[in-house]
Amino acid sequence: MPTILGQNQYGKAENRVVKITRDGATHHIKDLNVSVSLSGDMDDVHYSGSNTNVLPTDTTKNTVYAFAKEHGVDSAEQFGIHLARHFVTSQEPIHRARVRIEEYAWERIEAPGARGAHSFVRKGQETRLTQVTYDGSSWEVVSGLKDLVVLNSTDSEFWGYVKDKYTTLKEAYDRILATEVSARWRYHWSDDAQQAPDWDTSYDETRRHLLHAFAETYSLSLQQTLYQMGTRIIDNREEIDEVRFSLPNKHHFLVDLEPFGLKNDNEVYYAADRPYGLIEGTVLRDGCEARIPADLTNL
Numbered sequence: 001m002p003t004i005l006g007q008n009q010y011g012k013a014e015n016r017v018v019k020i021t022r023d024g025a026t027h028h029i030k031d032l033n034v035s036v037s038l039s040g041d042m043d044d045v046h047y048s049g050s051n052t053n054v055l056p057t058d059t060t061k062n063t064v065y066a067f068a069k070e071h072g073v074d075s076a077e078q079f080g081i082h083l084a085r086h087f088v089t090s091q092e093p094i095h096r097a098r099v100r101i102e103e104y105a106w107e108r109i110e111a112p113g114a115r116g117a118h119s120f121v122r123k124g125q126e127t128r129l130t131q132v133t134y135d136g137s138s139w140e141v142v143s144g145l146k147d148l149v150v151l152n153s154t155d156s157e158f159w160g161y162v163k164d165k166y167t168t169l170k171e172a173y174d175r176i177l178a179t180e181v182s183a184r185w186r187y188h189w190s191d192d193a194q195q196a197p198d199w200d201t202s203y204d205e206t207r208r209h210l211l212h213a214f215a216e217t218y219s220l221s222l223q224q225t226l227y228q229m230g231t232r233i234i235d236n237r238e239e240i241d242e243v244r245f246s247l248p249n250k251h252h253f254l255v256d257l258e259p260f261g262l263k264n265d266n267e268v269y270y271a272a273d274r275p276y277g278l279i280e281g282t283v284l285r286d287g288c289e290a291r292i293p294a295d296l297t298n299l
């Protein structure tokens with residue numbers, strides 16, 4: 001049965017680019033997910049396997065990162081136009097380039113004790129959670145949130161760790177620290193005879209303390225940041241006795257632009273989605289018992 005080749009296209013999908021622009025202590029962030037799809041004279045590669053006309057998808061990925069440095073990212077549209085024009089005008093066999101971009105929006109965390117403007121929270125609300133348990137005489141209220149994504153574009157280091165024969169990680173003295181916070185906090189209110197907290201105020205203030213502690217901590221590890229966030233909540237919210245966090249370390253790797261003759265001065269990052277470090281821990285008011293389960297998905 002004879003066959004002919006129909007529509008075809010190829011490229012690299014979902015290149016996660018984070019571009020930090022440093023204006024002194026004020027940083028700006030652009031966070032994109034860029035998918036490139038090219039088409040043109042690609043019959044041969046399908047029919048015979050000849051790659052003569054094939055610009056590797058790996059190259060399209062490199063181009064995305066290099067362009068983030070060379071041209072900056074003013075807007076997703078502008079960035080897409082640069083890329084699409086480049087592929088069509090620089091490669092004779094490529095006749096059409098489609099560049100799709102998703103942009104993730106960030107807001108600044110305005111924290112009074114921050115050393116600069118380099119802390120961000122992803123736009124789009126987190127999910128507020130609660131679990132109420134009553135056995136006829138006492139109450140347990142555990143509230144919290146999930147999907148609260150935060151990022152510091154500086155003031156984060158990681159070094160001095162154990163090195164064994166499998167360790168390849170380079171020590172970092174200025175890295176991006178980003179996580180998607182999942183937190184649960186347990187109220188010490190357990191008795192109808194006691195005045196219950198104002199739940200809405202408690203939620204808003206706990207969230208605020210958590211964000212401010214994230215922004216204001218000069219971090220030597222995500223573990224240290226976790227402890228600071230928990231301590232800030234326990235110190236400021238007397239109605240809360242225990243806080244537990246599950247913090248995926250959302251790694252941002254500096255892209256090596258040297259092969260393209262470009263210097264990457266902590267500007268262009270590859271935002272990896274997996275695998276991720278997972279840092280979890282509880283912070284307790286002294287003298288209180290830990291009751292939030294270790295695995296927050298069980299709550």
Ligand SMILES: O=c1[nH]c(=O)c2[nH]c(=O)[nH]c2[nH]1
Pocket residue numbers: 158169220221222223249277
């Ligand atoms: O903040 C961090 N804590 C770790 O335990 C760890 N491990 C790692 O590879 N990177 C990091 N970062």
